[in-house]
Amino acid sequence: MKLRAGGGHELLPFGKPPKVVLLVTFSFILLTLISVCHPFKYWQPINYHKASSSSPSSSTVSRVAVSDGGGSDVSVAGSVVGAAGAEAKECDIFSGEWVPNHRAPYYTNETCWAIHEHQNCMKYGRPDTGFMKWRWKPFGCELPLFNPAQFLELVRGKSLALVGDSVARNQMQSLICLLSKVEYPVDASYTSDEHFKRWKYQTYNFTLAIFTSPHLVKTKEADSDGPTHTGLFNLYLDEVDDQWSAHIDGFDYVIISAGHWFFRPLVFYENHRPVGCHFCNVPTLPDLTKFYGFRKAFRSAFAAINHRKGYKGITYLRTFAPGHFEGGLWNQGGNCLKTTPYRSNETALGGDDMELYLIQIEEFRRAEAEGRKRGLKYRLLDTTQAMLLRPDGHPSRYGHRAEEKVVLYNDCVHWCLPGPIDAWGDFLLEMLKTEGRRSREEKKLSSSGRRLG
Structure with a gap:
C-alpha cells in the first residue's frame, strides 16, 4: 500500500527523507564508486591449527607460503603476491584438512615396481580403495x-638423501613412484646392502639415496630377543652413526627423521659407559625413558651435520609421523581398521607423540641457530599433523598374503602405497619451489649490498 501526504506526491513509507539520510546515501554511493575503481587491499589473518595451545607453531620455525591457485606467485617474505601485485595472504601448508580427491591415485602397485611388499596393500587383498x-x-x-x-x-644436477628408519625408506619409495610417470631411476648403489641404496635419474643427473639408521647414532643389538621380545639395543648417544654422517658431503638436500625405534628396549651409553636405559630391566641402570635417548640422538645427529666441513646442503627435519594402534600395543594385538581420515577437530596430538614432536622442534631450533653461524640452512618438513589425521592409510594386516606363515604384527606405522605418504611429495616440491625463489631473491639482495631478513 502506498502512503500519501501533503500535496499529492507519492512518498516512501517513512515519509519525506531528512537531509541526513540523503547525505549518508550519497556518501555510500561515492565510496562504492571509489572502491570499484580503486579496490581496497584486504588482509586475511592466518588460520593456524596447532597441535595444542602450548606447542610451538611450525610457522615460527619454517614458514612456507603457497599460491592460492589463482596464478599467484610467492614472495620470499612468506606472503603470496598476486599477479597484479596486490598482497594476498600467507599460508602454513602443514596445517589443514584431508579433502576428497577422486582423480587419485596417480600410480598403482602394478605400474610402480618400487613398492615394498609390506606396504603393497592392494596386492595383498585390502578390500577398500577410498584411503x-x-x-x-x-x-x-x-x-x-x-x-x-x-x-x-x-633437482636437475642435484642430490637428495633420506636418513632414518623404514618410514624414511617408505618416503623414498613413494617419491620413486610419484616420479615414475616421467622416469624410472637406475641403481647406482655402492653396496649390495638394501639399507643403503642410491638411485640415479640419468636424464636429469639427479641422485636419490637412502641411509638406513633407525636411531641416527651408533647402535649395537645387545640381545635379539630382549625384555619385550623385540630386541635390546645399545645406543651410543654421543657417537653419530658414520654410516650416514660420513657420506652426506656433496648432497644438496638431506632429510633427517626417526622415531618408532625408540619405543623398544634401549641401553644408553655416553663416554663409552652406560648411563641409563628405557625398558631394559637392568636394576643398576636408571630408567631415563625413551625421550632422553631421542633428544640426545637428534642432538648428536644435528651436531655432526653442523661440524662436517664438506657439507653445504640444506637439512630438512621430517617430523614424527604417529602410528595408529587401537585395541592394544603394536606387539599385543593392536590394529588400525578405520577407512576414512579424521577431521582436524576429531583428534589431537598428545601423550608420547606430542613429547617426541616437541623434542624434535626444540632440537631443530638449536641446530638451526648453530648451523646459521656456518651458513647452513635448516627447513622443517612438518608432516605430523597431516599424518595424525590418517588412521586409514596403514597396511594393517595387508602386508602379506593371509595364508602365509610369517610372524608379522599388524602394521599401523608404515603407509600403504599409493596412500597418504604421497602427500609428502606435495610438501617437498612446494618447499623446493619456495627455496628456489628465496635463493634468487638472496642473490638480488646480495648484489645490491643488502641481506634478506
Whole structure:
C-alpha cells in the first residue's frame, strides 16, 4: 500500500527523507564508486591449527607460503603476491584438512615396481580403495598436487638423501613412484646392502639415496630377543652413526627423521659407559625413558651435520609421523581398521607423540641457530599433523598374503602405497619451489649490498 501526504506526491513509507539520510546515501554511493575503481587491499589473518595451545607453531620455525591457485606467485617474505601485485595472504601448508580427491591415485602397485611388499596393500587383498582418494588441503590456500616433471627440473644436477628408519625408506619409495610417470631411476648403489641404496635419474643427473639408521647414532643389538621380545639395543648417544654422517658431503638436500625405534628396549651409553636405559630391566641402570635417548640422538645427529666441513646442503627435519594402534600395543594385538581420515577437530596430538614432536622442534631450533653461524640452512618438513589425521592409510594386516606363515604384527606405522605418504611429495616440491625463489631473491639482495631478513 502506498502512503500519501501533503500535496499529492507519492512518498516512501517513512515519509519525506531528512537531509541526513540523503547525505549518508550519497556518501555510500561515492565510496562504492571509489572502491570499484580503486579496490581496497584486504588482509586475511592466518588460520593456524596447532597441535595444542602450548606447542610451538611450525610457522615460527619454517614458514612456507603457497599460491592460492589463482596464478599467484610467492614472495620470499612468506606472503603470496598476486599477479597484479596486490598482497594476498600467507599460508602454513602443514596445517589443514584431508579433502576428497577422486582423480587419485596417480600410480598403482602394478605400474610402480618400487613398492615394498609390506606396504603393497592392494596386492595383498585390502578390500577398500577410498584411503587412496584424498589430498591435503591447507587452511586458507591450495597445496598444488605433485608435478613429477617440475620436481625433476628443480633437482636437475642435484642430490637428495633420506636418513632414518623404514618410514624414511617408505618416503623414498613413494617419491620413486610419484616420479615414475616421467622416469624410472637406475641403481647406482655402492653396496649390495638394501639399507643403503642410491638411485640415479640419468636424464636429469639427479641422485636419490637412502641411509638406513633407525636411531641416527651408533647402535649395537645387545640381545635379539630382549625384555619385550623385540630386541635390546645399545645406543651410543654421543657417537653419530658414520654410516650416514660420513657420506652426506656433496648432497644438496638431506632429510633427517626417526622415531618408532625408540619405543623398544634401549641401553644408553655416553663416554663409552652406560648411563641409563628405557625398558631394559637392568636394576643398576636408571630408567631415563625413551625421550632422553631421542633428544640426545637428534642432538648428536644435528651436531655432526653442523661440524662436517664438506657439507653445504640444506637439512630438512621430517617430523614424527604417529602410528595408529587401537585395541592394544603394536606387539599385543593392536590394529588400525578405520577407512576414512579424521577431521582436524576429531583428534589431537598428545601423550608420547606430542613429547617426541616437541623434542624434535626444540632440537631443530638449536641446530638451526648453530648451523646459521656456518651458513647452513635448516627447513622443517612438518608432516605430523597431516599424518595424525590418517588412521586409514596403514597396511594393517595387508602386508602379506593371509595364508602365509610369517610372524608379522599388524602394521599401523608404515603407509600403504599409493596412500597418504604421497602427500609428502606435495610438501617437498612446494618447499623446493619456495627455496628456489628465496635463493634468487638472496642473490638480488646480495648484489645490491643488502641481506634478506
